Amino acid sequence: MSVIGELIKKAIDVTGFIKGEAKPVKEQELVLRQLLESAKLTAFGKKYNFTKILSSASPLAAFQHAVPIHDYDKMFADWWHYLLEGHQNVTWPGGQKYFALSSGTTSNSKYIPVTDDMLEAIRKAGIKQVLSLKNFELPGDFFEKQIMMLGSSTKLIQKDDHEEGEISGISAANIPTWFRAFYKPGEEIASIKDWDAKLERIVEEAPKWDIGSLSGIPSWVEMMLKAIVERYKLKSIHEIWPNLQVYTSGGVAFEPYRQSFEKLLAKPMIYIDTYLASEGYLATQTRPGTTSMALNTDNGIFFEFVPFVEENMDDEGRVKQNAKVLALADVEENVEYVLLISTVAGAWRYMIGDTVMFTDKEKAEIRISGRTKHYLNVVGSQLSVHQMNQALEHLAEKYGAVIKEFMVAAIHRGDEYIHKWLIGAAIHPQKQNEFAKDLDAFLAEHNKNYKVARSKALKDVEVEFFPVSHFYAWSEDKKNLGGQAKIPRVLKEEDFLQVQDYLRKL
Numbered sequence: 001m002s003v004i005g006e007l008i009k010k011a012i013d014v015t016g017f018i019k020g021e022a023k024p025v026k027e028q029e030l031v032l033r034q035l036l037e038s039a040k041l042t043a044f045g046k047k048y049n050f051t052k053i054l055s056s057a058s059p060l061a062a063f064q065h066a067v068p069i070h071d072y073d074k075m076f077a078d079w080w081h082y083l084l085e086g087h088q089n090v091t092w093p094g095g096q097k098y099f100a101l102s103s104g105t106t107s108n109s110k111y112i113p114v115t116d117d118m119l120e121a122i123r124k125a126g127i128k129q130v131l132s133l134k135n136f137e138l139p140g141d142f143f144e145k146q147i148m149m150l151g152s153s154t155k156l157i158q159k160d161d162h163e164e165g166e167i168s169g170i171s172a173a174n175i176p177t178w179f180r181a182f183y184k185p186g187e188e189i190a191s192i193k194d195w196d197a198k199l200e201r202i203v204e205e206a207p208k209w210d211i212g213s214l215s216g217i218p219s220w221v222e223m224m225l226k227a228i229v230e231r232y233k234l235k236s237i238h239e240i241w242p243n244l245q246v247y248t249s250g251g252v253a254f255e256p257y258r259q260s261f262e263k264l265l266a267k268p269m270i271y272i273d274t275y276l277a278s279e280g281y282l283a284t285q286t287r288p289g290t291t292s293m294a295l296n297t298d299n300g301i302f303f304e305f306v307p308f309v310e311e312n313m314d315d316e317g318r319v320k321q322n323a324k325v326l327a328l329a330d331v332e333e334n335v336e337y338v339l340l341i342s343t344v345a346g347a348w349r350y351m352i353g354d355t356v357m358f359t360d361k362e363k364a365e366i367r368i369s370g371r372t373k374h375y376l377n378v379v380g381s382q383l384s385v386h387q388m389n390q391a392l393e394h395l396a397e398k399y400g401a402v403i404k405e406f407m408v409a410a411i412h413r414g415d416e417y418i419h420k421w422l423i424g425a426a427i428h429p430q431k432q433n434e435f436a437k438d439l440d441a442f443l444a445e446h447n448k449n450y451k452v453a454r455s456k457a458l459k460d461v462e463v464e465f466f467p468v469s470h471f472y473a474w475s476e477d478k479k480n481l482g483g484q485a486k487i488p489r490v491l492k493e494e495d496f497l498q499v500q501d502y503l504r505k506l
Contacts, residue, residue: 281296475487
C-alpha cells in the first residue's frame with residue numbers, strides 16, 4: 001500500500017471532517033451578500049443601487065425587485081460588450097483577462113467573461129470534488145495516479161487585452177503548479193487545437209502514462225479510449241491503464257453512452273457527474289448511490305429557480321420578466337426549474353439555459369433535465385430533453401440498440417406539423433416506422449401535453465436512422481469536434497433540414 005497515497009487520503013478525510021455539514025440555504029444568503037458587496041461600485045452595481053439593496057430588510061427581495069432577468073443576448077447587449085471593448089468595472093470589479101467562447105448547443109458565438117475570481121471559484125470547486133472522493137472508498141494509491149482531462153485547447157486566442165477559448169481550455173491553462181505532475185495529456189498536447197492531431201498524440205503517449213481517472217464529454221472520451229484500444233490491439237483499456245478507476249463526466253447525460261463505454265473496460269468504474277458550464281462550476285456529485293449533483297452553494301454563485309411552465313416562458317424560450325422566481329429555500333423536489341445564476345464573473349440573474357430538478361432539497365442535490373431551447377413546444381407538445389432521453393433509453397433496450405446521439409425538430413408537412421427525429425443507431429431502416437410508432441406511444445403515455453398535441457396540431461412522427469459517426473462528422477465539419485462540443489438535440493426547422501441533408505449525403 002502506498003504510504004504517500006494513504007497520507008493524502010487521510011488528509012482528505014481530516015479536511016472533510018473539519019469542514020462540517022454544509023448548510024446550503026445559509027451559504028446562499030451569504031454568497032448573495034458577498035456578490036452585492038463586491039460589485040456595488042461597478043457600473044452595474046450603481047445602476048441597480050446594490051448599496052441600497054444591501055441595507056434593505058430583505059436583500060434577496062430587493063435584489064429580485066430591482067435587477068431584471070437576463071439571458072446572454074441581453075447581458076451582452078447591455079453590459080458585456082463594453083468588456084470586449086476594453087472597459088473596466090462594468091459588471092464585476094476590474095478588467096477582463098479571459099472570455100470563454102461558448103461551445104454549447106444553442107450558440108457557438110457567445111463571449112462569456114471569466115474573471116480571476118471565477119477561476120479561483122472553479123479551482124475551489126475542483127478541490128471540493130477531490131475532497132468528496134473520500135466518500136467513494138478508493139484505495140490510497142489511487143491518489144498518486146495521473147488524471148486525464150480531455151478538454152479543449154489550452155492554447156488560447158490572444159487579443160489586444162484579453163485571451164479567448166473554451167472554459168475547459170482556460171481552466172486547464174490555469175491549473176495550480178502542484179497539480180501539473182498529475183495532469184495528462186500534459187501542457188504540450190493539451191495546447192493542440194486540431195482534434196485529430198491531439199487524439200493521435202494521446203494515442204502515441206498512452207502507454208507511458210498511469211491513468212487513475214478520466215474527465216471529459218462522454219462521446220470524446222469514448223472516442224479516445226476506442227482509438228487506444230484499436231491501436232494497440234487491446235481487449236480493454238485496462239490492459240494499458242490497469243489503475244483506471246474513476247470517470248468524471250459532464251455536459252451531457254452519460255447513460256446513453258454507458259453500454260458502449262463499458263465495452264472498452266475490464267473492471268468496474270466509479271462514475272462521477274459534474275456541471276461545469278462556460279459561466280462557472282455549478283455542481284458536482286459528492287457521494288455514491290446517486291447520480292445527482294450537489295450545487296456549489298458556498299462558492300461565488302447565487303442560484304435562483306423559475307418553475308419551467310408555459311406561463312413563465314416566452315416563445316423564444318426565455319424567462320419572462322414577471323415570472324415567479326424562487327430561491328433555494330423555496331424550491332420543491334421533482335419539479336422542473338429554469339436555472340438563473342449571479343456570479344463572481346459578473347453575470348446577474350442570468351438564464352444559463354439549463355433546466356434542473358431537485359432530487360434532495362436538504363443536500364441541494366439536482367440533476368440536469370434539459371435545455372430551455374431544447375424544449376420542443378412548437379405545437380404544444382411540451383417535450384423536454386429529459387423526456388426524450390427517457391424514451392430513447394426505453395426503446396434502445398427494446399430494440400437491443402445503442403442510441404447515443406439524436407436530433408429532433410417540428411417541421412412542416414404542407415400546412416401541418418410533424419416531429420422528425422434523426423437518430424444515431426445501428427437499427428435496420430425497415431424498422432423506422434415501427435420505431436416511430438413505439439416512440440410516439442411512449443411519449444404520449446408519459447406526457448399528457450404531447451398526447452393532446454398528437455390529437456390536434458401534431459399530425460405525425462417520423463424517424464430516420466444514421467450511423468452515429470455521421471453525427472460526429474457533421475460536428476467536425478462545423479469545427480465542433482472534441483473539447484466541450486456537444487451535439488444539439490432540438491433544432492429549428494431550417495437548421496434541422498440542413499443537418500438532415502448533410503447526414504443523407506455521407
